Amino acid sequence: MPTRTEARADGPPLFGPGSQFDALFDDPRWALAMVRATVLEAAHPQIGAALTDNSTFVAHPWRRLRNTFLSMRRMFGADEEVRRREAARLNRLHARMAGSDALGRPYDAMDPGARAWVTATLFESAVTMFRMSGQPMAQETMERLYAEFLAFHASMGDGPGHLPEELHDFWPYFDRTVEEVLADTEAARVILYRLFDHLPVPALLSGMPTLWAAGRSLAGPVIGTLTVASLPESYRRRAGLPETPGARTLMQGAYVAAGLARFLPDGWLRAEAVIELLSLSPESDDPRVRAVTGLHERVKRAGALLRLVAPFAPAGGEPGPVPAAGGPARTGGTEEGVRRSAEEFFREVLDQTGDGYLDWPDLAAMARELATRLDLDEPEETRLYQAFADWWRELQTALDTDGDGRISAGEYAVAVPSLAGPALVRVAEVLFDVTDANGDGTIDADEYRALFRTAFHRDDSAAGGTYTRAAFVRDFLSFMSARRRTTTYDPLLADG
Template sequence: MTTTDSHGGEPPLFGPGSQFDEFFNDPRWALAIVRATVLEAAHPQIGAALVDNSTFVAHPWRRLHNTFLSLQRMFGADDAVREREAKRLNRLHARLSGADARDRPYDAMDPHVRAWVVATLFESTVAMCRFSGQPLEQTTMERLYTEFQAYLAALGDQAGHLPPTLQEFWPYFDRMVEELEDTEALRIILYKLFDHLPAPALLEGLPTVWAAGRAVAGPVLGAITVASLPESLRRRAGLPDFPGARTLAQSAYLAMGLARFLPDGWIQADVLAGLLAMSPDSDDPRARTVAAVRDGIKRAGALVRLITPIPAQPETAAPGGGRSAEEFFRTVLDQTGDGYLDWPDLAAMAREVCGRLDLEEPAETMLYNAFAAWWKELQGALDSDGDGRISAEEYAAATPGLAGPALIKLADVLFDATDADGNQSIDADEYRALFRTCFQRDMTDAAGTYSRSAFVKDFLSFTAGRRPSRAYDPLFAQA
């Protein structure tokens, strides 16, 4: 079922013809999303939830791809897809609660918190037009605001969590900005993420080239973002005010806005986000094209190393090569990037699998429960100092004995979730749903399918952490 025009010729709230649809593939929106994320991170509850649970530091490109996919589903024309995505988001948010370093509780289902997330997206979209010298007309803003209100309503939130009119929104936004803080999450985004942004999967073979570009782009992106924030937040958080930064921000928005005049189809936000998250081993033709370009750049890497002060970094290990327990801990297990393994890391793995397979209840809960049981098994076996989490040293000291009953059970549950038709084997379509790449023929049995025993064996081999996996590394390890 699709959204239809039921308001006497008024534009639809979702899908083609909506105001949001016109902005979705606007390249300026990339900067607006970053700005909105910083405004969210400065909210005490959201900032605490991000630090405790989010993978945005260790896996930013995967997070970007998933965010664009979710927005595409929620703002698309299909009502059934939107309802399904809203239920998924609500289940995800219901699992995110806790307390910050000052023992203040946070809950991702708090309606006022959810309203602030939507408010930052709307206000940052308006701001991007203002910064690029093309401020929205009043009627356009009102239409866009109505669409974001409908987005919040689609999540099941009652009216009133956002002001009912655009005129009332701006005092609300100003009041909320005054309640924002200099949170740890805000600092991580501005001063760690931009400066240490990992390379997307397709460029992992060019560490020196990536580092050289990041050394220039990271600080510039940080300065643009800071300059675009409300002045009161910048002052309260003690953010630097570089001379000319606001002019730089306006120039960046204006320059990116010029890309809107490229031929239709050249700029597709979801396609670009998917490309950045794509594995180098993907059978997608775009991956092969990028890989060919990457190989050409790689041959020029020696010259880049000669003219830059950035030290050379080790190349990614080739498939089939060994890796240390510490590397497996850092790239696979520590999903949040905080240097420790605890439940949020394994919950992030569960979220990624559930998202790829588009699981609904009860399969989603079964998978989460299996990951939770594995976490308890790991904690009981490896948490030698009893601090409730596992360090890289604790993990490395006990890696050989990790294949316990809970992990084996997890492998079985993961197989059942992937085996969508329940015929006790994984075919090419089911394989692609999980791994986003072609069927690996070397994994198949005599019948040409991926059997339960082979799947469980490969998963346990991967979790042993000693050798890279062409299948599982893109699922759990890539940024």
């Protein structure tokens, strides 16, 4: 007799086309549901502590979003081998996230109860999104979706007993966890009140920072308010979250409006395609980037024409020059200028978690992002992590002058001229080896795009359109030691 996590031969599939989740993935309402689920995950003390210490969702939210959607697509896809491989990758990633929170309480990203809660929030938020849209799920549909999420949870390798096997037992479990486990964590507060107000411009729109900032200043508080209104009332009350008058009505209206977008022509709102487009570098040779770049140029020309027609400067004078996106401010060659450039590099590249310091979770996040881009398996992934771990020990020995186990921007800026030590050279060499997928001793155009997600622009490399080991190591060292910022390397670790 088949279990709840096995597809029946005469029933709908649990994964891939024809599954309930596959129909949800490109539903515009799913974006709102994902934000809600993420807050509920972050409110779990174990998950919240792991996010605070290890996640890049504050400093690099677009990257985190893209990787999350890609992972979910793999985990809910029809190919069993792809699911197995992705589950193994996620388990390796989570196994590296353990420690203690600010109060000394231990956390472990492999904790089975916490992992079950992640699955529970995704399922419950999907059900809530339909209810908020005025289209409650039919019982049969809900049962199918719950069976799919149970199968997803089982595919991660977690044994039974952490999630109820039957849907009617799920709701008491969910309410009990909300009442007895969830807390007003720092991670949940950051998502609600900081993330959307400071959301960085996506790579593709980096040439329009003013327009992005204006839209963000309006949308950020609204998204936070809508998300708060959608959370369980008991959690809102215990966490002291404000109840804005009319927010629940506005929230339901947002779900209804997002639901209407699903009637657009097929392909217009494919979630994966939209996120992939926003993540592309302006230097990419993707034809979609050229279209956006052309639109940007027309906007710039229209702005220039407007300034000619209305020559009077606004009150407060003409704004000063803005540094080019992705590059350091032009501060000259003075000692103060070098220090300011180093501190900017520290903030944009090295401080991956956005907490103001450099420590092991920041370098682990770099290794994680590079391994994800290159889709590495063992043992290449472990080699890359080990190289970054060795670099962290070298940095800690050289720069942690006060012995607090982390490096401040000031400590880094003082020592920036001497950062390209043997361990960083080893990182560059290992990264070259794992990028060179065919092992021919060079990085070709396809391997280059896998790492940089942009066109091949190596005019000064070896003949034949390849990137040699010596050239790669030299450029990587120049970038990671803050000696030279480039439009090629900036998107590697500095993109939002």
